[in-house]
Amino acid sequence: LKSSRNEEEVEQMKVFVDYDLCEANAICQRVCPEAFRVEEDDTLTVLQQEPDESLRRKLKEAVRLCPRQALKLEA
Amino acid sequence: MSQIAYDPFDPATRENPYPVYARLRDEEPVHRVEGLGLAVVSRYADVRAILKDPRSFSSRAMRDLFSQSAKTVMEDAELNGETLIGTDPPVHTRLRKIVNRAFTPSRIAVLEPRIREVTADLVTRFERRGECELLSDFAIPLPVTIIAEILGVDPARREEFKRWSDDLLLAGTGRPTPEQAERIRISDEDLGAWIDEVVEARRAEPRGDLISALVAAEASEEVMTSEEIGNLILILLIAGNETTTNLIANAMLALLAHPDQLAAVIREPGLIPAAVEEILRYDSPVQLTLRRAIRDVELPGGKIRKDETVAVLLASANRDERQFENGDVFDITRNAQGHVAFGLGVHYCLGSHLARLEGKIALEAIVPELPRLRRRDSKVEYVDSFLVRGPQRIELSRVA
Numbered sequence: 001l002k003s004s005r006n007e008e009e010v011e012q013m014k015v016f017v018d019y020d021l022c023e024a025n026a027i028c029q030r031v032c033p034e035a036f037r038v039e040e041d042d043t044l045t046v047l048q049q050e051p052d053e054s055l056r057r058k059l060k061e062a063v064r065l066c067p068r069q070a071l072k073l074e075a
Numbered sequence: 076m077s078q079i080a081y082d083p084f085d086p087a088t089r090e091n092p093y094p095v096y097a098r099l100r101d102e103e104p105v106h107r108v109e110g111l112g113l114a115v116v117s118r119y120a121d122v123r124a125i126l127k128d129p130r131s132f133s134s135r136a137m138r139d140l141f142s143q144s145a146k147t148v149m150e151d152a153e154l155n156g157e158t159l160i161g162t163d164p165p166v167h168t169r170l171r172k173i174v175n176r177a178f179t180p181s182r183i184a185v186l187e188p189r190i191r192e193v194t195a196d197l198v199t200r201f202e203r204r205g206e207c208e209l210l211s212d213f214a215i216p217l218p219v220t221i222i223a224e225i226l227g228v229d230p231a232r233r234e235e236f237k238r239w240s241d242d243l244l245l246a247g248t249g250r251p252t253p254e255q256a257e258r259i260r261i262s263d264e265d266l267g268a269w270i271d272e273v274v275e276a277r278r279a280e281p282r283g284d285l286i287s288a289l290v291a292a293e294a295s296e297e298v299m300t301s302e303e304i305g306n307l308i309l310i311l312l313i314a315g316n317e318t319t320t321n322l323i324a325n326a327m328l329a330l331l332a333h334p335d336q337l338a339a340v341i342r343e344p345g346l347i348p349a350a351v352e353e354i355l356r357y358d359s360p361v362q363l364t365l366r367r368a369i370r371d372v373e374l375p376g377g378k379i380r381k382d383e384t385v386a387v388l389l390a391s392a393n394r395d396e397r398q399f400e401n402g403d404v405f406d407i408t409r410n411a412q413g414h415v416a417f418g419l420g421v422h423y424c425l426g427s428h429l430a431r432l433e434g435k436i437a438l439e440a441i442v443p444e445l446p447r448l449r450r451r452d453s454k455v456e457y458v459d460s461f462l463v464r465g466p467q468r469i470e471l472s473r474v475a
Contacts, residue, residue: 020168021421023175025428042179065413067423069127 013056014074015046021070028066032058079103081115083363083386083461084250090457092362092464093403096391104376108386114368114379115386119399119415121376122392125366125385126419129163132366134422136384137161140247140365140462141306156302159310164421173292173299174307175425177225177285183428186221190433193220194440202444206451206472213441214323214469215316218433222315225429226308227284228273239266240313249459270305285311311426319430321360321458321465322351323437328466329354329405330442331450336407340442347442350407351434355416357405359390362464364418389415390464449474 015035024042028035034055037045051059063071079098082088088095099106099117106115116122125132138161159170176182197216201207215237223230242262245251251259273286281287289307293299299307330337330350340346364387372379379385393414394402400409417424424430451470458465 023423024179025423026180038180040181042181067417067419067427069420 011053011075012050013053013059014050015048015059016072016074017044017046018070018072019044021068023068023070025067028062028071031062031065035059036062079106081106081108089459090455092390093394096388096394097403099388100391100395100397105374105379112384113386114383115388116374116376116379117388117391117395118376119392119395119397121374122387122389122415123419124374125387126364126415126422128372129421131369131372132385133163133369134161134167134366135163136365136367143247156300156306158303158306159425160422167421170299170303170307171421171425173289174285174311177288178425178429180428183432186225186429187432187436189224190217190221190436193217194436198440198444206470209327209441209469209471210320210324210467214320214327214437217323217437218319219316221429221433222311225285225315226311227277227282227286232269235265235269236312237316238262240316243309244313244317244458244460244463248462266309267305270308273308274301274304314424314426315429317458317463317465318360318424318426319433321463322354322430322434323441324465324469325358325360326351326354326434326438327441327445327469328455329358330445333405336405337442337445339407340438341446344439344442346407347435347438348431349411350438351431352411352414353405353407353409354434356393356399356411356414358464359393359414359416360463360465361416361418362390362462363388364422389418447474448472 022044024038024044026038028044029038032055035046035048035051035058037047039045048055059073063073079095079102081095081099083092096117099115104116104118104121106117107113108115116125138158141158141161157166157170159167159174162170194217197213201212207213216233219233219236220230223233223236228236239262242255242259243266245255246259246263274290277284277287277290281290286304286308289299289304293301293304330340336350340350366385366387368379368381368383368385371381393399393416396402398413399411417427417430448471451472452468455469456467458467
C-alpha cells in the first residue's frame with residue numbers, strides 16, 4: 001500500500017519539451033508565461049519543470065495548442 | 076453504400092464545399108470515395124489525431140502529388156529527391172531544421188518594415204487608378220515579393236514565379252486540359268533551368284539569403300542534396316505564393332460579405348490579428364492534406380485501414396461544431412485558437428509566422444479602403460485545385 005505522502009509525490013506535475021520538435025512558436029509562453037519563456041535566440045526555456053498545481057489548466061491548454069505538439073505533461 | 080457525394084473536383088463543391096463537409100461530419104466522419112480510393116476524415120478530433128501521429132500516418136501521400144505533377148510533364152517522370160512536405164521523420168526532421176532557421180518568429184519579425192513598404196507601394200499604385208483587381212494588384216505580388224527576397228532571388232521575375240507556381244499546383248491538384256498540360260511542360264522546363272542557374276550562382280558566390288544557406292548546408296555535414304534544394308525552393312515558391320494570396324483574398328471576400336464584421340474591424344483595428352485567425356478557421360486557404368495509413372488505426376470517428384490514402388479535411392475540422400460553437404458563422408470576435416489551418420505537429424506550416432504577419436499588414440492596409448470600394452464581379456471563380464481554396468479574381472472599383 002502506498003502512503004499518502006507517496007501519492008502526493010506521484011501527482012507532482014512534470015513538464016517535458018521535445019526539443020527536436022520545438023520551434024519556439026511561443027504559444028506556450030502566451031498561454032502560461034509562468035512556466036515558459038522563449039528567448040531572443042528562438043529557444044524555449046522551461047521556467048518551472050515541476051510547476052505548481054494551480055497552473056494545471058493553463059499547462060494542459062499549452063500542451064493542446066502547441067503547434068508542433070512538442071510539449072508533454074506528466075501526472 | 077454511401078449517400079454523400081463528396082467530389083472535390085465538382086464545380087459546386089469548389090464554389091462552396093462547406094455544406095458537404097457538414098454532412099460528412101454528421102453522417103460519415105470517415106467517408107470513402109470509391110473512384111479516388113480515398114478515406115475522407117472531416118471531424119476536428121479525428122483530424123487532430125491523424126496530424127499528431129506521423130508514425131501511423133505517413134506524408135509520402137503528399138509526395139505523390141508532386142509525382143503527379145511530374146507525370147503531367149512526362150508520363151514516366153519520377154520525382155527526384157526528398158521534399159519537405161512529402162517526407163516523414165527522420166528525413167523530414169533533418170530538412171526542416173535547416174530551413175526553419177529562416178522562418179522563426181524573430182527572423183520573420185525583422186521583415187515587418189519591408190512587408191509594410193511593399194504593401195504601401197502596391198496600395199498607392201492601385202489607389203491612383205481608382206480600381207483594382209485585388210489578386211494581381213495586391214494579394215499575389217505581396218507574398219511573392221517577400222518570399223523571393225527571403226530566398227534571395229530577383230523579385231522582378233515574380234510573374235514567372237507566379238505562373239510556374241500556378242502551373243505546378245494545377246498539375247498536382249487540378250485537372251489540366253491538354254493545352255494547359257503543354258504550358259505546364261514549358262513552365263517545368265523553365266523552372267528547372269532557373270533553379271539550376273540560381274543554385275549554381277549561390278555556390279559560386281554565396282550571399283546572406285536562404286538559397287545560400289541551403290547551399291552551405293549541402294556542403295557541410297547537414298547534408299542536403301541538389302535535388303532536395305531544388306524541391307525546397309519549389310515548395311517555398313508555391314507555399315509562399317498560393318497560400319498567403321488566398322489568405323488575403325479569402326479575408327476580403329469574407330469581410331465584404333459581412334458588413335457588420337467589416338465595420339467592427341474598421342472601428343477597432345486591434346481586432347485584425349483575431350480577424351486573421353478567424354479567416355484561417357472560417358475559409359482555410361489549404362483545405363486538406365493527405366496521409367497514407369501505415370497500419371490499421373481506430374479513430375474516434377471510424378476505422379482507417381492500412382495502406383489507405385486519407386484526405387484530412389482541415390477546413391472541415393475548422394468548422395466542426397464539436398469544437399467551434401456555430402462553426403459556420405464568421406465571427407472575428409470568437410476565440411479561433413486551436414484551428415488547424417496551418418496543420419499540427421511535425422508538418423505544422425513552416426511559414427505560419429510569415430503568413431500571419433503578411434495577413435495582418437495586408438488587412439491593416441486594405442480594410443480602411445473597403446467601404447469606398449465595391450465588387451464589380453458578383454460571381455467568384457475559384458482556383459482549380461482540390462488542395463487550396465481562393466478566388467481567381469476580385470474586381471473592385473471606387474464608389475462614386
